[in-house]
Amino acid sequence: xxxxxxxxxxxxxxxxxxxxxxxxxxxxxxxxxxxxxxxxxxxxxxxxxxxxxxxxxxxxxxxxxxxxxxxxxxxxxxxxxxxxxxxxxxxxxxxxxxxxxxxxxxxxxxxxxxxxxxxxxxxxxxxxxxxxxxxxxxxxxxxxxxxxxxxxxxxxxxxxxxxxxxxxxxxxxxxxxxxxxxxxxxxxxxxxxxxxxxxxxxxxxxxxxxxxxxxxxxxxxxxxxxxxxxxxxxxxxxxxxxxxxxxxxxxxxxxxxxxxxxxxxxxxxxxxxxxxxxxxxxxxxxxxxxxxxxxxxxxxxxxxxxxxxxxxxxxxxxxxxxxxxxxxxxxxxxxxxxxxxxxxxxxxxxxxxxxxxxxxxxxxxxxxxxxxxxxxxxxxxxxxxxxxxxxxxxxxxxxxxxxxxxxxxxxxxxxxxxxxxxxxxxxxxxxxxxxxxxxxxxxxxxxx
Amino acid sequence: xxxxxxxxxxxxxxxxxxxxxxxxxxxxxxxxxxxxxxxxxxxxxxxxxxxxxxxxxxxxxxxxxxxxxxxxxxxxxxxxxxxxxxxxxxxxxxxxxxxxxxxxxxxxxxxxxxxxxxxxxxxxxxxxxxxxxxxxxxxxxxxxxxxxxxxxxxxxxxxxxxxxxxxxxxxxxxxxxxxxxxxxxxxxxxx
Numbered sequence: 172x173x174x175x176x177x178x179x180x181x182x183x184x185x186x187x188x189x190x191x192x193x194x195x196x197x198x199x200x201x202x203x204x205x206x207x208x209x210x211x212x213x214x215x216x217x218x219x220x221x222x223x224x225x226x227x228x229x230x231x232x233x234x235x236x237x238x239x240x241x242x243x244x245x246x247x248x249x250x251x252x253x254x255x256x257x258x259x260x261x262x263x264x265x266x267x268x269x270x271x272x273x274x275x276x277x278x279x280x281x282x283x284x285x286x287x288x289x290x291x292x293x294x295x296x297x298x299x300x301x302x303x304x305x306x307x308x309x310x311x312x313x314x315x316x317x318x319x320x321x322x323x324x325x326x327x328x329x330x331x332x333x334x335x336x337x338x339x340x341x342x343x344x345x346x347x348x349x350x351x352x353x354x355x356x357x358x359x360x361x362x363x364x365x366x367x368x369x370x371x372x373x374x375x376x377x378x379x380x381x382x383x384x385x386x387x388x389x390x391x392x393x394x395x396x397x398x399x400x401x402x403x404x405x406x407x408x409x410x411x412x413x414x415x416x417x418x419x420x421x422x423x424x425x426x427x428x429x430x431x432x433x434x435x436x437x438x439x440x441x442x443x444x445x446x447x448x449x450x451x452x453x454x455x456x457x458x459x460x461x462x463x464x465x466x467x468x469x470x471x472x473x474x475x476x477x478x479x480x481x482x483x484x485x486x487x488x489x490x491x492x493x494x495x496x497x498x499x500x501x502x503x504x505x506x507x508x509x510x511x512x513x514x515x516x517x518x519x520x521x522x523x524x525x526x527x528x529x530x531x532x533x534x535x536x537x538x539x540x541x542x543x544x545x546x547x548x549x550x551x552x553x554x555x556x557x558x559x560x561x562x563x564x565x566x567x568x569x570x571x572x573x574x575x576x577x578x579x580x581x582x583x584x585x586x587x588x589x590x591x592x593x594x595x596x597x598x599x600x601x602x603x604x605x606x607x608x609x610x611x612x613x614x615x616x617x618x619x
Numbered sequence: 620x621x622x623x624x625x626x627x628x629x630x631x632x633x634x635x636x637x638x639x640x641x642x643x644x645x646x647x648x649x650x651x652x653x654x655x656x657x658x659x660x661x662x663x664x665x666x667x668x669x670x671x672x673x674x675x676x677x678x679x680x681x682x683x684x685x686x687x688x689x690x691x692x693x694x695x696x697x698x699x700x701x702x703x704x705x706x707x708x709x710x711x712x713x714x715x716x717x718x719x720x721x722x723x724x725x726x727x728x729x730x731x732x733x734x735x736x737x738x739x740x741x742x743x744x745x746x747x748x749x750x751x752x753x754x755x756x757x758x759x760x761x762x763x764x765x766x767x768x769x770x771x772x773x774x775x776x777x778x779x780x781x782x783x784x785x786x787x788x789x790x791x792x793x794x795x796x797x798x799x800x801x802x803x804x805x806x807x808x809x810x
Binding site: 230234246249252300311312313316317320323324327330331334345346 | 651653654680681682684685686689734738741742745746764766
């Protein structure tokens with residue numbers, strides 16, 4: 172029987188060498204969407220770890236065929252209730268790049284504010300309501316709130332600010348409707364942003380307090396070494412622009428994701444997995460961004476990162492993704508303040524454009540990592556084919572690989588405890604299974 | 620969409636409220652109109668004469684967020700209308716919040732919401748320091764595929780679903796007697 176301290180220890184614990192079992196978690200909780208985990212163990216060795224995604228397959232790549240680029244923006248926002256802006260921003264940048272559209276700099280700045288708002292609400296949700304209970308030893312945010320009401324209230328305050336900005340710029344907080352090719356259907360007057368700007372001052376205090384709270388947490392020692400992939404923008408911390416780079420030396424234009432990566436079908440999952448062309452597994456998300464783009468962090472976020480020496484832990488240990496999200500909360504809030512302070516109403520909310528037959532492709536940084544869209548636009552200006560690659564399906568290989576490595580530490584524990592430990596690891600990646608279906612159910616079966 | 624198990628007959632219970640307050644009921648309508656039966660609550664709202672809901676704040680949202688529940692509960696009772704899996708397609712059920720936690724504890728928690736609906740309600744109640752008066756009105760979903768239309772059983776049950784949403788939204792705020800339950804409590808929870 173393993174004790175918790177062994178699990179959190181040096182990584183030497185192993186399953187009973189005589190253990191033959193299949194471990195199933197029917198529904199993984201506190202993740203977005205529906206999925207399950209099955210571990211097959213033979214002779215104490217985990218021979219298979221499968222994160223099965225069985226939420227109803229989503230046919231968005233087919234739904235957009237025959238639609239106009241602006242219609243695509245409205246459709247793809249429906250893929251996810253947590254990160255609709257990521258889908259819209261990736262599609263709109265793909266079309267604008269393909270059609271040679273240059274937006275007004277103030278519109279570009281507003282889009283940065285829009286994307287930052289999504290990061291704020293998504294990261295606040297994950298840090299406080301989904302992930303913090305794991306670190307503090309509670310089964311849920313509800314149970315945690317009984318003892319740490321202040322934490323939950325802080326998380327909800329941050330979330331509200333993100334919601335507020337998204338609703339203001341997007342027309343509504345969920346599935347926004349304002350982004351158009353060439354700009355926005357409507358842009359706010361500076362006076363309309365004033366209440367949000369006031370909220371952001373308090374949000375910055377909350378974001379900085381989040382970093383301090385996260386610094387006080389203790390995470391299992393589980394060092395990994397794999398390529399990290401993110402965008403790198405020469406001018407700023409990356410949201411919707413920059414080149415695809417990796418810790419392994421990758422450097423690609425944001426429309427050339429498929430030059431290095433490809434999707435493949437995996438049995439038991441409605442999501443496609445992504446690999447490098449030579450079959451390599453890689454990791455996206457806040458940890459990758461903070462590692463690869465530390466030099467572009469806002470001074471307040473850079474100071475928060477340096478003050479606690481999070482850098483190496485974020486690079487190597489998936490559990491410390493919570494620290495990366497905390498640093499990015501500071502980044503996004505500070506960015507949002509800066510955008511509003513410098514904002515001047517653009518002459519026109521959007522510029523005119525004309526469609527043309529083109530390959531329209533782009534990558535942006537969703538809260539959970541790089542998202543890639545590729546559309547083929549025909550001579551009528553309608554979509555002929557589409558490929559949408561969300562971050563979770565790209566991270567799925569890394570999640571399964573880490574589960575195979577981590578599982579032997581917990582398989583000797585009672586079933587409920589083992590399930591909890593495995594779910595905690597999965598939650599470290601903040602999988603958005605709704606996006607990838609493209610959820611979680613953990614199963615261990617006895618082998619004959 | 621809210622995943623539920625099979626609804627069982629029961630009775631609603633209304634908790635006493637502050638007689639000095641003038642509560643406003645908030646109706647939170649959840650779902651995605653482009654995901655077949657997941658859009659049933661939105662379709663039911665569209666079918667209702669808004670005059671029927673006079674005095675009720677109506678919010679159409681994709682999913683319930685804790686912060687919205689906290690805001691709404693500060694004003695008065697809350698009614699959530701949503702589609703659900705785990706009950707038969709077209710079956711309409713009313714589940715008071717006070718029974719929601721016990722109800723979902725017996726089933727797998729599956730949810731397309733940020734937090735499972737019972738967790739969202741429980742968390743909101745903890746934050747405001749009291750129970751939230753209200754209920755969730757659900758209709759069993761048969762088909763939730765993107766791009767699909769309402770299934771036949773849900774389409775047929777839509778008028779009843781709309782009437783139930785309106786009735787619960789309008790009666791949940793009615794004052795109970797000083798010691799006894801109000802009219803709302805006299806209705807069976809499974810329609």
